[in-house]
Amino acid sequence: MDTSVLPKIYRDIVEVVRAAPGPVRAKQVVPRIGLPAEVGKIEGIRGKLKRLVARGWLTEGDPGLFSPAHHETEMEPSSS
Template structure:
């Protein structure tokens, strides 16, 4: 039979080991938290820089000095996934297709060159992707994003055209 003082000593040793293990875990978590904060800081700076560059690229000549805060606000959105910068900015007068990411720019150019409305399945091979269901659905989602942001119109469901007020109508249709 084990004596009560001996049992308490064994439990005390076990509890002390558990405390030491938890302290090591806390130290590791503090290190990971600091790394995550540093990464967040770099991402915030990158987002602000990208916003400023996009604003400068899309600003009419003579308006190149856009404050960083204004540039960031012009591109930010409250996205449900928590990311604060848009890769596809909303279209507005003076904004050129060149500010779009490559794949979005390609889609707008394909739609602009078409004689009429196009479906996603028609656009996919023209931008160099295989005509698989996944690529078609991904492209459709991107096309709808372009509609939401004013670059394209979708008058008939699933059929996309250049926005009537849109991006460089004069550039694509003289």
């Protein structure tokens, strides 16, 4: 599903997580979306990251480490 269905802040979060070379923490996402690295902002983004996990956009491997969800569609083999 295209991220255009998400509110802007959620789109920004998903884009940052997708662009990261590996799993990211909330405190790494906050400055990348232009917010000050304050405890309140970090906790707010952590909550949004958890909501994105619950809705299938992201995954949380180890606690607090977020990665993109891999929605791979299986293609049926073509009959030749």
